Amino acid sequence: MPGPAPIDPPPLRDTALLTGEALRRGMAGGEISVRYQPVVRLADRRPVLVEALARWQSDGRPVAPAEFVPVAEAAGLIEDLLALVTRTAIAELGPLWPRLRLGVTINLPLTLLLRPALPAWLDRTLVHSSLTAGHVMLELTESQVVHDLGALRRALGRLRAAGYRVLLDDIAPDDGRDRLHALPFAGLKLDRSVVARLPRSAVTRQVVRRLVIATRRRGQMLIAEGVSEPAQWAALRALGVHGAQGFAVGPPVPAGQLAGWASGWRRTQTPALAA
Numbered sequence: 172m173p174g175p176a177p178i179d180p181p182p183l184r185d186t187a188l189l190t191g192e193a194l195r196r197g198m199a200g201g202e203i204s205v206r207y208q209p210v211v212r213l214a215d216r217r218p219v220l221v222e223a224l225a226r227w228q229s230d231g232r233p234v235a236p237a238e239f240v241p242v243a244e245a246a247g248l249i250e251d252l253l254a255l256v257t258r259t260a261i262a263e264l265g266p267l268w269p270r271l272r273l274g275v276t277i278n279l280p281l282t283l284l285l286r287p288a289l290p291a292w293l294d295r296t297l298v299h300s301s302l303t304a305g306h307v308m309l310e311l312t313e314s315q316v317v318h319d320l321g322a323l324r325r326a327l328g329r330l331r332a333a334g335y336r337v338l339l340d341d342i343a344p345d346d347g348r349d350r351l352h353a354l355p356f357a358g359l360k361l362d363r364s365v366v367a368r369l370p371r372s373a374v375t376r377q378v379v380r381r382l383v384i385a386t387r388r389r390g391q392m393l394i395a396e397g398v399s400e401p402a403q404w405a406a407l408r409a410l411g412v413h414g415a416q417g418f419a420v421g422p423p424v425p426a427g428q429l430a431g432w433a434s435g436w437r438r439t440q441t442p443a444l445a446a
Contacts, residue, residue, distance in 0.1 A: 189238055191246025198255060202228050205259045206423035210394060210416040213408045218433055222276045223260040224423050258296055263426035265300035271433055274306040281315040285326045290333035304334030313341045327355045344378050359386060363397025370402035383411045
């Protein structure tokens with residue numbers, strides 16, 4: 172008779188253990204993995220992208236990214252961590268490209284995005300992959316304030332010239348980043364807090380409607396994060412938002428599960444999400 176189902180260990184929350192040295196050992200010891208959350212086109216439900224998300228299992232216990240990413244930044248390990256995530260994503264998704272045709276987005280802070288050497292480093296990482304620059308998008312996170320618009324514009328120009336597109340992540344009303352929207356980003360990502368309010372807030376719908384109009388005029392895409400219920404999907408699609416990401420689409424999964432997710436997504440035309 173089978174025993175009880177194993178219980179996943181609770182997340183590690185002892186902040187005393189979340190040190191830069193522990194993270195360094197975890198990176199060297201193979202404790203960092205990458206999960207991929209799908210992004211689909213709202214108009215026809217077509218899968219188009221996955222977002223690469225770092226995961227850390229410290230002594231068998233998961234550590235939330237909100238806990239370990241600040242540790243990486245404080246310990247000067249963020250560049251090493253993101254290089255590891257990028258190399259892993261390209262290595263794991265390259266073999267899947269002929270079948271799934273999914274591009275990938277990778278989160279980067281401002282300091283790394285501004286590096287003049289970034290396009291060449293990405294090119295070297297892609298040398299032996301089926302993926303090309305056109306399949307890789309970068310997401311500028313909101314962890315750092317942009318003080319020099321000119322420097323950011325030049326960085327976006329360098330990346331675009333090399334074939335890499337950049338998204339501006341976690342857009343919300345009154346976040347103080349409106350002045351960034353018109354820079355040559357490939358698109359914007361709506362923060363999950365905006366998506367959560369959308370079905371019940373006419374004011375929020377009006378804000379999103381204006382963003383849809385503005386991004387279309389600039390030739391940008393608009394992707395909604397945190398889509399978790401049918402009412403959000405319906406509101407976003409009615410407003411003309413380009414893409415959706417969240418648990419209503421699919422959770423972050425290992426690369427080996429993406430083919431199964433894609434097959435199930437194509438088969439399951441549920442009324443909740445196909446309307």
